[in-house]
Amino acid sequence: MADTGAVMDIVILAVVIAVVVLGALGGLIVGSRRKKQLPPPPPAAPDITAPPAEPHVGEEAETPREEPRRTIEEVDLPAGAGPVVIEEPPAAEAPEIEIPEPTAGRLVRLRARLSRSQNALGKGLLTLLSREHLDEDTWEEIEDTLLTADVGVQPTQELVDRLRERVKVLGTRTPAELRVLLREELITLVGPEMDRTVHTENAAGGPxxxxxxxxxxxxxxxxxxxxxxxxxxxxxxxxxxxxxxxxxxxxxxxxxxxxxxxxxxxxxxxxxxxxxxxxxxxxxxxxxxxxxxxxxxxxxxxxxxxxxxxxxxxxxxxxxxxxxxxxxxxxxxxxxxxxxxxxxxxxxxxxxxxxxxxxxxxxxxxxxxxxxxxxxxxxxxxxxxxxxxxxxxxxxxxxxxxxxxxx
CATH class of the missing domain: 3.40.50.300 (P-loop containing nucleotide triphosphate hydrolases)
Structure with missing residues (x-):
């Protein structure tokens, strides 16, 4: 019986010790949780109606002193600085005015171009007129040459008729004489009497x-x-x-x-x-x-x-x-x-x-x-x-x- 009581005492003591130990550990855990810091609360929204806060001045800064204000004329420019000059952007250059060449004699200057393109007409007519026998076939060839050059049917007929008459009456045969004859008749056909002026004079005095x-x-x-x-x-x-x-x-x-x-x-x-x-x-x-x-x-x-x-x-x-x-x-x-x-x-x-x-x-x-x-x-x-x-x-x-x- 004595042994059984001793065992019970030991068991009870062990239970008490266990309870005490568990209690101490629980206290430590709760204490550590209570010591943990919570996150700071969010900052409050600024009051937009409040005046702005004064700026902070560092400890080294001097206390601002009241000084008299200077006019712009009293402020000195840095050494070597001159007056400020505002450069204007360059104006757009006007196109250079050309002076055209005088019109007098312009066609003479351009005659080489014209003669190159029209050479077949003049040379063809002179060649045909220079034949030894100016028969009907030759005069038909002359007509064809003029028509091919777009002279037109009526003007062609007029020119051929006048050439036939003059060659027959005058007996013109040499190349130089034929050239003069052909030149005269062609000028007559073109119409030298026509007014070819470009009129820019207004009778009322305007342009x-x-x-x-x-x-x-x-x-x-x-x-x-x-x-x-x-x-x-x-x-x-x-x-x-x-x-x-x-x-x-x-x-x-x-x-x-x-x-x-x-x-x-x-x-x-x-x-x-x-x-x-x-x-x-x-x-x-x-x-x-x-x-x-x-x-x-x-x-x-x-x-x-x-x-x-x-x-x-x-x-x-x-x-x-x-x-x-x-x-x-x-x-x-x-x-x-x-x-x-x-x-x-x-x-x-x-x-x-x-x-x-x-x-x-x-x-x-x-x-x-x-x-x-x-x-x-x-x-x-x-x-x-x-x-x-x-x-x-x-x-x-x-x-x-x-x-x-x-x-």
Missing amino acids: GVVMVVGVNGTGKTTTTGKLARVLVADGNTVVLGAADTFRAAAADQLQTWGERVGAHTVRGPEAGDPASVAFDAVKEGKEMAADAVLIDTAGRLHTKTGLMDELGKVKRVVEKQAPLDEVLLVLDATTGQNGLVQARVFAEVVDITGIVLTKLDGTAKGGIVVAVQRELGVPVKLIGLGEGPDDLAPFEPEAFVDALIGE
Whole structure:
């Protein structure tokens, strides 16, 4: 019994010790949890109505002192510094104004180009006329040569008849005599009595008004720009009207031509009313006391009735400001007889007063000069003989014929 009680005492003691140990460990764990720091609370939102806090001043900073304020004149600039200069951006340079060469003798200078393209006509006629026997076959060959050069049926018949009569009556046979004879007859055929002046004098005292018309691709805008150079070279002041509003680059192209010689360009919005631009151009030309106003119109297909009617409208609107002194029809000489069809239609819509033949140096059909004059009853006033800015020349019948038949 004594042993059993001792064992029980030991067990009880062990349980008590275990309870004490477990209690101590639990206290340590709870204490450590209580000592763990919680995260700081989020900062409070600033009060936007409160005045801003004064800035903190470091311990080394001096206490600010009250000093009298100085004016800007009393403040000294750093040593070596000069007055501040504000540089203005450089102004855009105006394009250099070109001085076109005088128009007098221009066709003589360009005669070599003309003679190269028309050489076959003149040489062919002289060769045929120099044959020992001028029989019917030879005269037929002469007719064919003239027709091939687009002289036209009626003018060709007239020329051959006169040549046959003079050769028969005068008995002209030497090459030199034949050349003189042919030159005289060709000049007569071309029409030396026609007035080929580009009129820029207005009877009312204002600027002369010139309208340039033609089909697409004949070089109207370029011709208008070159014509401005011709007039400036002869001492005139020029205003350009960019009434071709349907082709985006036309107004820019014409303005570039004008800037080269100091001509003012009047233009309107793209796809705007061409008649309005033409009206404004004449109005500004009068206000500027210009000598001439050149109006570039849009290229029109001679088969399109609506476009041709619009051209008539441009003419009528311009004439409300001033009378038209010239209506120049630009024809491509390389089109030959097709150009005559175009000429007829344009002549019905506007009163053509003169012809400008472009690309005459690129065709052997120089006889178109005679044919178109006969068709319209108006003179060829200007001819284009190249791509250069001064390759538009006043038409001179004698120089033209001399280029045809050579020296």
